[in-house]
Amino acid sequence: MQLNIKRRVLNSTPFSNTNLHPIIQNIYAGRGITSPEQIKRKAGELLPVSSLKGIDDAMPLLHDALIHQQHITIVGDFDADGATSTALMMLGLRKLGFNNVSYKVPNRFDYGYGLSPELARDIITQGTDLIITVDNGISCLAGVSLVKEAGIKVIVTDHHLAGRELPNADAIINPNQPGCEFQSKNLAGVGVAFYLLLGLRAYLRDQQWFENSQIAPPNLAEFIDLVALGTVADVVKLDENNRILVHQGLARIKSGLCRPGIRAMLAMSNKDLHKVKSSDFGFVIGPRLNAAGRLDDMSFGIRCLLTDDYGQALKMAEDLNDLNNERKDIEQGMRLEAESVVAKLKVLDGKIPNGISVYKPDWHQGVIGIVAGRLKEKYYRPTIAFAKGETKTDDAGVSVTELKGSARSIPGIHIRDVLDEVNTRFPGLILKFGGHAMAAGLSIQEQNYQAFNDAFDSVLLTHLSEDVLTQVMLTDGELPAECFNTEFSLQLDLAGPWGQGFPEPTFDGQFEVINQRLVGAKHLKLVLCNAAGQLFDAIHFNADLEVWPNQSARQVHIVYQLDINEFRGNTNLQLLVRDIVPAD
Numbered sequence: 001m002q003l004n005i006k007r008r009v010l011n012s013t014p015f016s017n018t019n020l021h022p023i024i025q026n027i028y029a030g031r032g033i034t035s036p037e038q039i040k041r042k043a044g045e046l047l048p049v050s051s052l053k054g055i056d057d058a059m060p061l062l063h064d065a066l067i068h069q070q071h072i073t074i075v076g077d078f079d080a081d082g083a084t085s086t087a088l089m090m091l092g093l094r095k096l097g098f099n100n101v102s103y104k105v106p107n108r109f110d111y112g113y114g115l116s117p118e119l120a121r122d123i124i125t126q127g128t129d130l131i132i133t134v135d136n137g138i139s140c141l142a143g144v145s146l147v148k149e150a151g152i153k154v155i156v157t158d159h160h161l162a163g164r165e166l167p168n169a170d171a172i173i174n175p176n177q178p179g180c181e182f183q184s185k186n187l188a189g190v191g192v193a194f195y196l197l198l199g200l201r202a203y204l205r206d207q208q209w210f211e212n213s214q215i216a217p218p219n220l221a222e223f224i225d226l227v228a229l230g231t232v233a234d235v236v237k238l239d240e241n242n243r244i245l246v247h248q249g250l251a252r253i254k255s256g257l258c259r260p261g262i263r264a265m266l267a268m269s270n271k272d273l274h275k276v277k278s279s280d281f282g283f284v285i286g287p288r289l290n291a292a293g294r295l296d297d298m299s300f301g302i303r304c305l306l307t308d309d310y311g312q313a314l315k316m317a318e319d320l321n322d323l324n325n326e327r328k329d330i331e332q333g334m335r336l337e338a339e340s341v342v343a344k345l346k347v348l349d350g351k352i353p354n355g356i357s358v359y360k361p362d363w364h365q366g367v368i369g370i371v372a373g374r375l376k377e378k379y380y381r382p383t384i385a386f387a388k389g390e391t392k393t394d395d396a397g398v399s400v401t402e403l404k405g406s407a408r409s410i411p412g413i414h415i416r417d418v419l420d421e422v423n424t425r426f427p428g429l430i431l432k433f434g435g436h437a438m439a440a441g442l443s444i445q446e447q448n449y450q451a452f453n454d455a456f457d458s459v460l461l462t463h464l465s466e467d468v469l470t471q472v473m474l475t476d477g478e479l480p481a482e483c484f485n486t487e488f489s490l491q492l493d494l495a496g497p498w499g500q501g502f503p504e505p506t507f508d509g510q511f512e513v514i515n516q517r518l519v520g521a522k523h524l525k526l527v528l529c530n531a532a533g534q535l536f537d538a539i540h541f542n543a544d545l546e547v548w549p550n551q552s553a554r555q556v557h558i559v560y561q562l563d564i565n566e567f568r569g570n571t572n573l574q575l576l577v578r579d580i581v582p583a584d
Contacts, residue, residue: 003557003581005508006472023483024495027476027505038240039495041247043221049199053180057171058155058196059203061130066097066209070129074103075115076302077135077189078293080286084230085134085157085190087259087305088223092197095218096204102128105298109365112389112404113434113441115143124150132196133157135189138174139434141167157192159236160434161416184241186501190230191245194220225249225258226305232278233286235438237501246278246497261304264317265289278497279504291323294366295330330364334371334385337363342379352379354460355418357453359386359403369406369439376408380471382415382460383408389443401446402431409438412468416440418459426455473559473579475508481532486573489562508559510583511536516549524548528556528575537565540577553582 008030015035017025033039049055065072072093076086086103093101104123106112111119114136120143123131130153137144137156144154144167154169162177173196175182187195197220204210210217228249231242238246252258253266254274262285266273269284292301304316338358346352356375363371368385376383389402409415414437423430429452433442444452482488498504511528514535519525524543528536538560540548558580565574 003508003559003579004470004472005559006474007477008474020495021483021488021491023476023480023488024491027492027495030476031502039243040240041244043224043244043248046244047183047241049195049202051182052173052175052192052195052199053177053182054171054173055196055199058173059200061153061155061170062200063203063207063209065130066204069098069100071100071102071127072098072130072132073123073128074101075119075123075131075133075136076103076105076298077114078105078108078298079135080233080289080301081189081230082135083289083293083298083301083305084226084233085188085193086302088190088226088230089132089134089193089197090302090306091223091226092193092218092220095220096197096200097209097213097215103299103302105293105302107297108293112443115140115147117142117146119143120146123147124152128152130155134193135159137167137169138162138172138177139167139432141165144169155196157189157196159187159189159192161436163434184239186237186239186242188231188234188236188242190227190234191236191242194224194227194245197223221248221252222257225252225262228253228278229262229281229285229289232281232497232499233289235282235500238278238497238499239501243497243502246281246499250276250278250497259305260307260310260313261316264304264310264313265320267314268317268321277493278499282499287327288317288320288324291320291327294327294370295323295364327367327370331367331370331374334360334363334367335374338371338375338385339378342375352381353457354381354464355456356381356383357386357405357449357456358384359449361388363387365389365404368404369408369441372406372408376410380410380469382410382413382418384442384456386444386449388446403444403446403449405442405444407435407440407442409440410468410471413460413463418456418463421459422452422455425459426451429455473506473508474503475506475559477507478509479507479562481530481534484530484532484534484536484562484573486564486571489564489573492562504561506559506561506578508557510555510557511538513554513556516551516553518543518545518549524577524580526577528558536573536575538575538577540580543580548580550582553584555583556580557583 010029014025014029074086074089076082106119115133132155134157138158138160148168156169156172158174175185175187228246231246253276265285265288289301292298307313341358365387368387372383372385384405384407386403386405389404391401393399407415416435419433429448431443435441492505511530514529515527517525522542524540526538528538559578560575563574563576
């Protein structure tokens with residue numbers, strides 16, 4: 001057995017910096033960093049607001065709403081990006097002087113995604129003057145049209161890819177809309193919302209609003225912890241601009257200057273506030289926040305982010321933790337059922353389909369995205385998991401059941417483009433769809449499930465190749481003996497933030513096994529020795545129990561990351577094992 005490893009090729013010549021360890025310089029070069037300017041972190045080095053298309057259209061609308069204290073309704077989304085975007089917009093507008101602001105987040109089970117026609121009708125009934133969408137809206141053509149017909153103004157802020165037609169909004173702010181010259185196309189929804197607030201503050205300053213109102217312009221940086229959280233949790237690429245946003249947010253949290261809700265969720269997971277990493281956003285806070293939108297109502301998660309009372313935040317964080325544990329239990333059962341479905345498919349034709357599509361009527365809508373992700377990781381195929389949605393009566397009086405699907409993809413396959421091609425080549429199969437390169441959502445009719453599967457598999461056949469289907473683990477090579485210490489591990493951490501598109505340094509090498517045992521039923525705990533005779537603790541979470549523990553394995557080849565383990569006041573280096581095979 002061998003690991004399919006590929007060492008990173010240096011995409012550039014390492015730039016000279018006497019303050020950086022040579023290994024870190026090589027790590028940067030492997031990620032395309034060619035100059036110190038690309039690792040800048042100051043807030044003042046963010047891309048200019050003025051380059052966002054649509055920002056100038058939105059300013060007079062917001063200024064007028066502020067002067068007349070019109071009612072503004074924020075329409076959010078039910079994931080972590082949507083939750084942080086909604087909380088940010090609520091807090092930011094209030095800080096800028098808006099007193100009549102509320103929010104609506106669609107319950108995924110009743111309304112579906114974004115400013116849907118159903119949600120639009122509710123808002124029209126309740127009344128508002130201006131709607132601002134966050135992390136949604138670019139594909140909500142019908143919903144935007146309805147509120148516009150009712151005389152309500154609409155500002156769309158979104159980051160999802162635009163379709164062939166744009167909504168009839170008064171202003172659209174989205175770096176991925178046609179004609180937008182903003183250099184970073186990777187802003188999360190919360191990043192776009194933050195830029196809108198930055199633009200509004202500058203506009204009000206130019207209008208002498210703060211001077212005339214005898215108030216100081218607010219420091220919007222106090223909300224950048226929300227921006228960092230939503231950016232990492234939404235798994236957008238950490239390009240230069242996003243790395244500045246995340247770095248600034250992390251710095252604020254480490255200084256103790258963060259929202260009580262974020263502090264409470266970190267406390268619930270026993271994370272030290274002052275040692276938080278970008279990965280904690282994706283693996284600790286994000287899942288707890290997402291659990292509200294998956295199983296219940298994301299408004300609960302938003303309230304946790306909005307509250308200024310730490311005691312209340314702790315109670316909410318505890319409830320979110322319980323929801324996340326419930327989500328894990330549901331996911332485990334669904335994943336096992338889905339794997340059984342895929343196993344039967346393999347029995348029928350002897351191979352895994354080009355694209356995996358699974359559905360069971362009793363599956364939970366809120367968890368299908370995670371299940372699709374788990375199957376994608378296990379089988380390394382673009383995967384869609386479906387759950388039963390609404391049953392409606394069509395114009396002919398026929399009862400029609402809708403399926404909600406969540407798609408996850410592999411590198412090299414742009415899943416939204418694949419769905420677009422299915423929609424073009426097989427019209428009528430997909431009711432609606434949207435998303436990114438690696439994740440998307442869609443709706444189909446239950447009666448068209450098999451036809452969609454065939455179409456999905458057929459379209460993927462033209463995109464898949466042996467290279468695309470070969471899963472390779474990229475590493476930064478072997479680590480010299482002098483780097484196996486907590487000091488170098490801290491340097492690696494400070495060289496970040498790391499995340500999607502700017503991956504955390506990962507190394508590989510051969511080690512002698514001194515000791516191995518299971519902890520927590522499925523985690524492999526090891527003591528390893530390198531060629532220099534240095535001993536290290538190592539942990540491999542969710543080990544393959546059919547292979548490990550393996551007492552005959554005296555040498556192993558591992559892919560790993562460096563970590564610092566603290567226990568009872570003692571600090572030592574620990575290797576986080578990402579993959580392991582015997583090397584005897």
